[in-house]
Amino acid sequence: MRQADKMSDRVEKLMLDLFDIEAVKFGDFTLKSGIQSPIYFDLRVIVSYPVIMLMSAHHDVPMLIRRKEAKDYGTKKMIEGKFEPGSSCLIVEDVVTSGSSVKETAESLESVGLVVTDAVVLLDREQGGKQKLKEAGIALQSICGTSQLLRILRKHEKIPESVAEQVRDFVRNNTFPPSQEPPVKKSRKILSYRERGDLCQHPVAKQLFGIMESKKSNLAVSADLCTTAQILKLADEVGPHICMLKTHVDIINDFSAEFVQSLTELANRHEFLIFEDRKFADIGSTVQHQYRDGLFQIADWAHLINAHSLPGAGVLEGLKQVGLGKQRACLLIAEMSSQGNLATGEYTKATVKMAEEHQDFVVGFISQSQLSDNPAFIHMTPGVQLSGSGDGLGQQYVSPWDAVVTRRADVIIVGRGVYKDPDPATAARSYQTAAFQAYQHRLTN
Template identity: 55%
Template sequence: MSLESLVVKLYEIEAVKFGNFTLKSGIQSPVYFDLRVIVSYPDVMVEVSEHLWKAVEASKTEFASVCGVPYTALPIATCMSTAHNVPMLIRRKEMKDYGTKKMIEGHFKKGDVCLIVEDVVTSGTSVSETVQTLNNEGIKVKDAVVLLNREQGGEQRLASEGVTLHSVCKISQVLDILEKAKKLDRDTVQRVQDFIASNNTFGNNIKRPADGMGDAQQKKVKKVLTYPERQSQCKHEVLKRLYGIMEEKKTNLCFSGDTTSFAELLEVVEKVGPYICILKTHIDIITDFTAENIHKLKNLASKHNFLLFEDRKFADIGNTVKKQYSEGIYKISEWSDIINAHIIPGPGIIEGLKSAAGEKGLTGKRALLLIAEMSSKGNVATGEYTKACVKMAEENQDFVVGYICQSQLSKDPNFIHMTPGVKLVEGTDSLGQQYLTPKEVITKRNSDIIIVGRGIMNSDDPATTAATYQQAGYDAYLEQCS
């Protein structure tokens, strides 16, 4: 089957679709590729694998094995392996908690070179993750082969990481073939071309040979959605409210009231309240805790329009955290809009906290952040742990609204990113806490909210200092939106 015939066939079985589709990032796209359907068309799957093999042969690439990016590329890699008698490795998306606990299945030795097989490449992230997992086992990766290159920066990103991408077909070719076959009209083709040109994932512009795209190729990428745009697209009531506060008060500042005195906390919050969107507390370090003080804190939150976030960092089994959240002297579920948790116990911790809110009649009015990354030196909240956090969040969007993290983990407006360890000047304290500036956090790490504690609490003038942080953070946000 010729490349032209294969592209038309993929269109006919709806592996290539045109219309309006919401991508994982939340972006509306006029084109969508669903190569998963080819498993129901064995003849097409064989043709796809053969086209990939020919691309590999033409590149003169040398390798000892192939590894398909899970999961869509696994059957394609299997076809290549069996048809050409080349060993295959399988990368797991998550480690088993029993047996050998391997991330890579199959026989290999350190130093082996493996070829990555993928169906579609947009940003190159999935390929990059597979490369990293293989590298962790001592397996080298120099090349990857893909059926469709969306020409949105993935090839450049992989090249920057030392991986050469070989593609059977680029999206510009797909559009050309389908237009000539009278499957697409000129308006649809132009709309997709403009979208691709305006949504590069690696740098501001897509650099490629002229293909009739004209000035659209030079469009700047809008890095982030505005707060109102995110508010209109997100689903959770608490997150909608937070985006509204951020827009109304023009702030992305969360103040961490790290003091052992409730009296001092109330005094400082009265001063900084006008400049913050969230107040973060550590209620269990308070020495003069009373229910009356909680009532006063809620009044301040109402007066100055900010959310309450108890930084409890739940980390136990579901049944235990359920009680820690709703019972005891603190009764956190009754007053804190947002809480956070480690995922070490597994998804049961989310279910336990969620059920506690539900039993109090607070479903939709309480939200959870997952601690995906930390700011302290030498912490182990990285790699597979962080990936597992993202996966659990995506599976629990009715309760999880974002992450405590050091960088952007998702472009979905249903998830917000909050970064601790922020000061006006970078540095490290005596206990290993690493500090970043508001500009670094917002514009370079693409986080959404800066968390500031001692920088404000230890200031001689908390109100003025909070206003300075509020302006720095919001200016960085405006820079992103421009």
């Protein structure tokens, strides 16, 4: 028997099997688009029939899974699986109608550096999806189309001719027309740091975007050290490679006004901003004193601070009364990198809303992913290491590529990966290069 005949017989048997397990149904069904259809493909049932399952396991080919949306817990990835940027990926779909689902999957894959040129589908409804995908630069191959399926089912008398004709009429009357525009693969415009800086109203955000552009650095180093000498030494070593130095002032054993003066001089010399990771989280009158007064007088030297949204808008009102006059800015903590944290879901959404209502002072977020399409908001992602993994104390690390390309962070925050390295300057340069290359990929893809 010829190979083509064998293939035809296998397709015919598969279509009959799908009909028998009710993966193909005839009747009156409402599709996702709201259109009433006389035929419905419900291929999710095949998970209960292992003999029908195909592809990855049978051929020992690595598989990736695209989530419908990134989860607000765990890895928060849109694309699950192991892959290398630049690799080609074949999209495998169950049913294609307009091709929109395949295009969305292709865009998600391309956003993490994968190359998509082809897709294969089990059942093509033959309603214009193949042409739509061709216009987007994706070649679609189908195992079976609606017309062939109807011929098979009629041949074996699974459905009457009246039902087959009803489906044919439906397909003819509900086909998506080809675009009148020339074939082109559309992509969303990603603004550069310079362009986003031009859109900013707050001077700190504008300054930060300018530093990131001129130094080709979207790296912030967290100086989680306990003596002023250690911090100043680190700041001088990594200063040429960073856009920002993050401090934890309340763990410093020998804080002094002289330390503030020296750190400020280093920031001016190496052109980076100072971000005090104080995490304000109290009523307005209390945070005012914490920000302005006491031993640390944070508002006098830190360009940026951050705050939890848990106390409500009062925490921002209190901080603003101190910081606005000094041209300081605040980041809201919308998501955290520690395992089991509660900054997720509705809390995160409420935090974004609070930021939108206080854009005179709030310039962005500490987050694990992009939360707002507003180009003036800066997203900073902590918990970044070149190798990923974790620390055994609940900290979960992501790579610079994952943070910037997949999660769309603007700035990566690295602590132990730099200051615990025997050569912090070289380590910082490695992170600077990796993160900025990831940003450039996002910009050009």
